[in-house]
Amino acid sequence: MQTHPPSEFLERLRQALETGKLPLAVFSDPMLYALEKERIFARTWVFLAHESEIPHPGDFVLRYIADDGFIVTRGDDGGVHVLFNACRHRGRQVCRAERGHATRFTCPYHGWTYKNTGELVGVPHQKAIYGEAGLHRAQWGLLSAPRVERWREWIFANLDSQAPPLDAFLGGMQWYLDFYTNKSAAGLEVVGAPQRWVVQANWKLGTDNFIGDDYHVAITHRSAMDSGLLPVPNPDFLFDAVQVMAGPGGGAFARMPYTLLGYPEAMVEAFKRNLTPAQARLVEQGLFLGNGALFPNLSFLNAPASLQPGGPMTPFFTLRVWRPLGPERTEVWSWFLVEKDAPPSFKEASYRAYLLSFGSSGMLEQDDTENWMSITQAARGYVARELYLNYQMGLEHLQPLPDWPGPGTAFALGYTECNQRAFWQTWLRYLTEEQCETTER
Amino acid sequence: MGIQVSDSIYREICEFLYLEAELLDTGRFREWLALLTDDVRYHMPVRVTRERGAGTECVDTMAHFDEDRRTLEVRIRRLETGSAWAEDPPSRTRHFVSNVRVQPGQRDEEVMVQSNLLLYRNRGDAPQADLLSAVRQDVLRRVNGNWRLASRTIVLDQSTVATLNLAVLL
Numbered sequence: 001m002q003t004h005p006p007s008e009f010l011e012r013l014r015q016a017l018e019t020g021k022l023p024l025a026v027f028s029d030p031m032l033y034a035l036e037k038e039r040i041f042a043r044t045w046v047f048l049a050h051e052s053e054i055p056h057p058g059d060f061v062l063r064y065i066a067d068d069g070f071i072v073t074r075g076d077d078g079g080v081h082v083l084f085n086a087c088r089h090r091g092r093q094v095c096r097a098e099r100g101h102a103t104r105f106t107c108p109y110h111g112w113t114y115k116n117t118g119e120l121v122g123v124p125h126q127k128a129i130y131g132e133a134g135l136h137r138a139q140w141g142l143l144s145a146p147r148v149e150r151w152r153e154w155i156f157a158n159l160d161s162q163a164p165p166l167d168a169f170l171g172g173m174q175w176y177l178d179f180y181t182n183k184s185a186a187g188l189e190v191v192g193a194p195q196r197w198v199v200q201a202n203w204k205l206g207t208d209n210f211i212g213d214d215y216h217v218a219i220t221h222r223s224a225m226d227s228g229l230l231p232v233p234n235p236d237f238l239f240d241a242v243q244v245m246a247g248p249g250g251g252a253f254a255r256m257p258y259t260l261l262g263y264p265e266a267m268v269e270a271f272k273r274n275l276t277p278a279q280a281r282l283v284e285q286g287l288f289l290g291n292g293a294l295f296p297n298l299s300f301l302n303a304p305a306s307l308q309p310g311g312p313m314t315p316f317f318t319l320r321v322w323r324p325l326g327p328e329r330t331e332v333w334s335w336f337l338v339e340k341d342a343p344p345s346f347k348e349a350s351y352r353a354y355l356l357s358f359g360s361s362g363m364l365e366q367d368d369t370e371n372w373m374s375i376t377q378a379a380r381g382y383v384a385r386e387l388y389l390n391y392q393m394g395l396e397h398l399q400p401l402p403d404w405p406g407p408g409t410a411f412a413l414g415y416t417e418c419n420q421r422a423f424w425q426t427w428l429r430y431l432t433e434e435q436c437e438t439t440e441r
Numbered sequence: 442m443g444i445q446v447s448d449s450i451y452r453e454i455c456e457f458l459y460l461e462a463e464l465l466d467t468g469r470f471r472e473w474l475a476l477l478t479d480d481v482r483y484h485m486p487v488r489v490t491r492e493r494g495a496g497t498e499c500v501d502t503m504a505h506f507d508e509d510r511r512t513l514e515v516r517i518r519r520l521e522t523g524s525a526w527a528e529d530p531p532s533r534t535r536h537f538v539s540n541v542r543v544q545p546g547q548r549d550e551e552v553m554v555q556s557n558l559l560l561y562r563n564r565g566d567a568p569q570a571d572l573l574s575a576v577r578q579d580v581l582r583r584v585n586g587n588w589r590l591a592s593r594t595i596v597l598d599q600s601t602v603a604t605l606n607l608a609v610l611l
Contacts, residue, residue, distance in 0.1 A: 098489040098600060192503025193489050197602035222524040227515055309515055331601060336503065356512055360505045361485075361607035363519050366527035369605045 005031040010432055017424055020392030020417070027202040028379035032431075033327035040296050040430045041066040043160040044248075045169050047298040047321055048072050048082065050335065051153035052189035053099070058116055061099045061193075064331075065159060066324050070145055071095045072155060075117035076103060082145040082157045083118045094142070099193060105142070118142040152181055153188070170294070171247030172407025175279070179289035180300055180317060182274035183267055184339040188317065191351060194335045195360045201372035202379070203297055203330040204427070206322035209368060210291050210299035211250045212419025214238035215393070220371060221364045228309025229356060229363055232256075238414040242287060242401070246408025248426050250419035251292025251300070258288050261304045261315040262353075264346065267339070278405040295426045297322040305353040314346075316354035328376050332369070334359045391424070393417040443546030443553070444583070454543050454554055454581060457588045462536035465610055470517040473610070474510075478582055478591040483508040485575075485595040485611065499596060505607055506595070516610075527608040534609055535561040546580060551591065554579040558595070560611055562604060571604035573597060575611055 016022060026032060048063040054074040061072050062085065069085040071094075085093045087107035094105040094114060104121070106113045113122030120137040123130070145157035149166035151174065156166050163169070170177075181188055209216065218235035225235050242253040258268045272280040293299040299320045304313035321333040336354045338347045358365045378384065394416030404410035411418055444450060457476070464473040477483075485506040486499040508516075519525050537559040544553045556577050563570040580592040595611045 097491045097495065100491060100495060192500040193487050195487055195503065195505060195602070196600065197604065197606070199605040201605075219524075220526065223519045223522040223526075226522040226524065227519040229515055229519065308511065309518070352507065352512070355504065355507055356515065360602055363516065363525075366606040366608045367525070370527040373605055 003031060004035050005029065010428070014428055014432070016388060017391075017421065017428060020390065020395040020421060021388040022391055022424060024375075024379045024384035024387045024389055026379070027205060027376050028327050028384065030327045033324070035431055036324070036427075037066050040427070041159070041324070043158070043163060043430065044296055045147075045149070045156040045158045045163070045166050046296070047154060047294075047319070048157055049155045050188070050190045050319070050337065051080065051150070051155060052187075052337075052340075053193075054080070056101070058101045058103050059099075060095065060102060060116065062095055062097070064323055065145075065157060068159070069093065070157065071105070071142075073102075073116045076115065077117055079117070080148065080150070080155055081117055082148045082155070083114075084143040084145065086143070087112050088120065088140045088142065089123075114142050118144055151177070169248060173247040173249040173294060175407050176244060176246060176249070176251055176289060176292065177300075178275060178279060179282075180292075180302055183263065183271040184341050185270065185274055186339065186341040188337040189340045191336050191338060191347070194333045196334075197332050197360045198325065199330050199332060199369045199373060200328055201330050201369065201376040202328060203322040203324040205372035205375060206299055206320070206330065206332070207293045207295065207297060207423055208420055209372075210301065210320075211293035211423050212243055212245075212252060212291075212417065214241050214243070214252050214291070214414035215417075216371070220367045223367070224305075224357070224364050227363070228311075229305055231306050231310045231313065238290075240412070241290070241414030242404075242410055242412055243414060243416055243419055244404075244406060244408055244410045245419045245422045246406070248295035249293055250408075250422060251289055252414055252419075253282065253287040254290045254414075255286060256288055257286040258283060258315075260313070261288060261302075262313040262349075263315055264343075267342070267346075281405065293423070295423060296430075297324070301358060303357065305357040307349060307352055307356070314349040314353040316350045316357070318354055318358050320358075328380070330372075332360075334365075391417050391421055395421070443544075443548060443551045445545055446543045446552060450552070451541075451543050453588060454552060455541050457581065458538045458541060458554070458556055461590070462538050465536055466534050468531060470520060470610075474514060474517055476588075476590055477510055477513065478584065478589045479510055481508075481510050481513070481590055482592045483513060484593065485597065485607075488597060488600045490600050498600070505597070505602065513610075525608075527606055530565070532609055533561075533563045536611075537561070546582075548582075550583040552581050554581055558611055560609065562609060573599070573602070573604060573611065577611070 046065045049072045057076045059074045071083045071085050073081045075081050085095050087094050089112050092107050092109040094107045111124040118141045120140045146161040147158035224230040302317045304315045317337050319335045323331040338350050401410045487503040488498045491498050540557040542555045546552045558575045560573040575595050575597045578594045581588050582591040
């Protein structure tokens with residue numbers, strides 16, 4: 001049985017992508033999925049947790065890279081550790097909770113015990129059964145993720161010990177992530193725990209949407225506007241957004257001042273001070289970074305909602321991971337974050353704006369997941385292998401902004417698919433190339 | 442003091458819960474909204490797996506739903522817009538309500554009600570369905586002789602929610 005897609009299929013994909021086309025089957029093909037797990041999820045940086053989720057020594061959360069479970073701990077040494085959740089003796093998962101506080105993890109099978117740094121510290125009857133020199137405990141600690149690095153307080157891991165550093169991977173995208181993280185010098189904190197739910201859809205649809213699909217908003221999310229939840233003057237308010245792509249990510253700056261979003265004036269002033277002058281000028285020009293995504297499966301959203309239909313807007317920020325569970329199954333992890341030092345009333349309103357709009361019950365998110373489930377169903381059959389989807393928006397006529405101050409490439413049009421094409425090109429490079437460095441764009 | 446629970450009150454409470462289920466299953470959301478008090482709180486906390494010794498699994502600062510009457514009304518207004526794609530065509534839902542226990546409430550004219558809920562949800566022509574199981578802790582208040590829902594906490598028997606969205610009410 002064939003487990004990987006034939007190379008001629010990948011070659012056809014590459015040629016199609018150059019002309020802005022992709023076969024619908026990419027959202028369902030099990031052979032592509034097998035290759036993605038091997039070539040993407042085992043080789044690239046995947047977001048696991050935010051440091052505010054594990055503030056104290058002993059705190060831990062359980063996280064995943066595709067099928068592989070990791071305990072992300074704040075060790076008693078104060079450091080962040082990402083430990084594969086399997087006892088080195090027989091493979092039993094040593095961490096049984098999704099989050100908590102523990103100085104040690106003891107395997108319930110035979111009692112091997114590990115510190116929250118991963119070190120093996122207890123083996124019942126060790127000397128009697130392995131002999132005085134028979135077991136070198138230092139060699140049998142919990143397996144650490146081959147690479148663990150942080151951007152600010154965001155914890156990423158990589159299963160490839162040879163992968164380029166996170167900093168090089170993120171490249172110019174870091175300049176844009178500042179717009180999400182720098183509204184206060186105190187930084188962001190995760191509130192509570194991420195919501196988790198399962199959608200019968202391919203994981204790539206999440207990134208494909210968040211990285212640059214401003215075109216869907218007026219149609220997919222029409223009900224949010226009609227019900228007063230998102231009281232924008234015009235459903236096509238993202239038409240003239242500025243799309244940017246840099247490194248392995250991209251996003252869109254909407255033309256709406258941060259104050260209109262509902263950020264208190266003092267926060268916007270502090271925000272500008274926490275940015276470089278070039279970044280702050282974009283804020284002054286009334287641009288705000290709304291949706292964005294980072295290859296392969298992390299997405300961001302800074303957006304407003306009205307708690308009183310048609311009333312003033314309140315902004316929120318969410319991080320989400322599209323964890324692949326199979327070619328047609330994705331577990332969504334959705335975190336709500338807010339500035340640590342924001343006034344309690346702002347935090348409360350922002351939390352409610354998030355719950356109403358995004359997350360498991362969010363009224364905008366609901367219609368997104370419905371689209372993705374539907375596409376995945378259509379992608380399942382024979383026809384999808386030869387049915388090419390149109391990814392040609394902006395392919396021929398759109399020129400980058402010549403004087404854009406940030407890294408990467410920017411386009412003065414929200415309704416374009418440059419970012420999606422860039423995402424798919426990165427995807428294809430990972431699938432087909434042995435060495436996959438992120439290209440600086 | 443809350444109301445003492447007689448047989449007839451118990452029957453009224455069960456009737457209320459069954460009516461509510463019927464209204465939600467038949468898409469009569471405005472009528473359902475009319476069964477809520479003005480100060481209703483509708484809450485479904487996020488749940489995470491914890492060891493037995495950790496006590497509650499519910500996260501007190503993050504929820505799937507944390508609603509008041511106004512936000513519930515927005516959710517229903519959205520369903521009426523004609524472009525709420527997640528529920529158009531609508532899910533086929535069935536709210537099975539059981540294990541109803543009623544106790545005197547902590548305030549005048551109130552009772553505390555616990556019930557089990559099994560929500561069956563089926564969409565499109567897929568033969569399989571999503572099943573959500575939960576316990577609901579409600580406060581019902583008698584307003585001008587009619588029972589109204591004043592508070593509901595839904596504790597789902599899942600940490601990872603097994604449905605593509607919570608476009609349905611529990």
